[in-house]
Amino acid sequence: MTDIRIPADLLPLDGRFGSGPSRVRLQQFDDLTDRAVTVIGTSHRQPAVKRLVGAIREGIADLYRLPEGYEVLLANGGASAFWDAAVFGLVERRAQTAVFGEFGGKFAKAARAPWLEAPDVREAEAGSAALLEPAEGVDVYATPHNETSTGAMVPIRRVADDGALTVVDATSAAGGVSADIAETDVYYFSPQKNFGSDGGLWLAIVSPRALERIGRIAASDRYIPEFLSLANAVDNSRKDQTLNTPAVASLSLLESQVRWMNEQGGLDWVDARTAESSRGLYEWIDRHDWAAPFVREPEYRSQVVVTIDLDDAIDGGRITAVLREHGIVDIEPYRKLGRNQLRVGTFASVDPADVASLADCIAYVAERL
Numbered sequence: 001m002t003d004i005r006i007p008a009d010l011l012p013l014d015g016r017f018g019s020g021p022s023r024v025r026l027q028q029f030d031d032l033t034d035r036a037v038t039v040i041g042t043s044h045r046q047p048a049v050k051r052l053v054g055a056i057r058e059g060i061a062d063l064y065r066l067p068e069g070y071e072v073l074l075a076n077g078g079a080s081a082f083w084d085a086a087v088f089g090l091v092e093r094r095a096q097t098a099v100f101g102e103f104g105g106k107f108a109k110a111a112r113a114p115w116l117e118a119p120d121v122r123e124a125e126a127g128s129a130a131l132l133e134p135a136e137g138v139d140v141y142a143t144p145h146n147e148t149s150t151g152a153m154v155p156i157r158r159v160a161d162d163g164a165l166t167v168v169d170a171t172s173a174a175g176g177v178s179a180d181i182a183e184t185d186v187y188y189f190s191p192q193k194n195f196g197s198d199g200g201l202w203l204a205i206v207s208p209r210a211l212e213r214i215g216r217i218a219a220s221d222r223y224i225p226e227f228l229s230l231a232n233a234v235d236n237s238r239k240d241q242t243l244n245t246p247a248v249a250s251l252s253l254l255e256s257q258v259r260w261m262n263e264q265g266g267l268d269w270v271d272a273r274t275a276e277s278s279r280g281l282y283e284w285i286d287r288h289d290w291a292a293p294f295v296r297e298p299e300y301r302s303q304v305v306v307t308i309d310l311d312d313a314i315d316g317g318r319i320t321a322v323l324r325e326h327g328i329v330d331i332e333p334y335r336k337l338g339r340n341q342l343r344v345g346t347f348a349s350v351d352p353a354d355v356a357s358l359a360d361c362i363a364y365v366a367e368r369l
């Protein structure tokens with residue numbers, strides 16, 4: 001306990017600023033309650049749950065205005081499972097991977113599978129960004145869109161036009177940052193960030209070229225575990241179902257959020273909202289000489305995860321402790337970075353006015369430590 005008390009009129013209306021799991025809007029729970037008897041607790045092989053999966057797939061297709069032939073896949077396991085599925089079912093011989101933080105690093109590690117050639121890893125230190133480049137013998141180019149561990153974000157564009165696939169981990173970007181899907185072959189994500197759902201699912205927007213690759217590798221003699229089979233995910237997704245039992249409540253939360261995003265104005269609207277939240281915070285950082293953006297190059301600064309380095313004289317751990325006592329949670333830095341830092345999720349559900357209040361609260365506490 002400390003004796004710093006933040007005046008109630010400075011506090012945000014909602015104190016959840018985590019980078020995932022992240023804020024879930026109350027309307028999503030109302031929708032869940034409405035489905036309490038009709039959908040929750042009913043069979044995932046019957047129309048009620050399948051309609052929910054279908055609505056999610058259509059909602060994502062609308063949100064991203066999918067180009068001809070692109071499809072939305074959905075399966076169990078989260079983005080972590082997708083990494084392994086991609087190594088079994090998307091990479092033919094060799095991947096090039098961008099590593100500028102924890103999550104890009106995890107894909108690079110998965111891509112060291114014994115049946116593949118060692119990956120071509122393009123690495124940059126945390127707080128900066130590594131970009132992919134066309135290279136001989138590479139058939140999958142993989143990068144995070146937004147590196148959640150550091151708050152660095154990169155532009156999304158197709159890397160090579162020689163049949164190689166551009167595969168993007170959009171776990172913390174999807175539903176919050178615009179992307180031209182035609183520049184990607186696979187844009188995959190877990191739904192517990194901008195989509196305000198729970199963990200445990202992965203979704204992927206896939207191009208005709210990626211579908212062709214999935215089919216070709218599945219028909220080859222490569223061993224692929226059933227749970228990680230992308231060909232299975234394609235078959236099941238087309239039937240609005242999953243291989244094994246999904247978390248139906250998570251599907252409901254996700255459906256509500258996608259519907260809300262589309263009603264508000266789609267991807268342009270969420271992109272503008274997260275840009276407003278994060279811009280306000282970066283401008284606030286500029287006005288405080290004890291704070292600095294961790295991502296030095298402005299073009300790589302994330303609009304959905306803002307990382308704030310603090311001067312040695314300001315103890316970030318004490319700030320987060322005081323804020324937690326006031327119901328403001330989860331702005332601790334990514335644990336493995338080990339920096340004196342704050343990390344703020346400015347995802348779609350977060351009201352820009354709450355981000356402004358959060359900034360006022362941080363300053364209030366920092367100036368009284």
Ligand SMILES: Cc1ncc(COP(=O)(O)O)c(C=O)c1O
Binds near residue numbers: 147
């Ligand atoms: C960019 C990114 N990729 C992948 C993951 C892993 O997602 P999951 O825990 O759903 O497997 C995360 C989780 O935070 C992430 O931020």
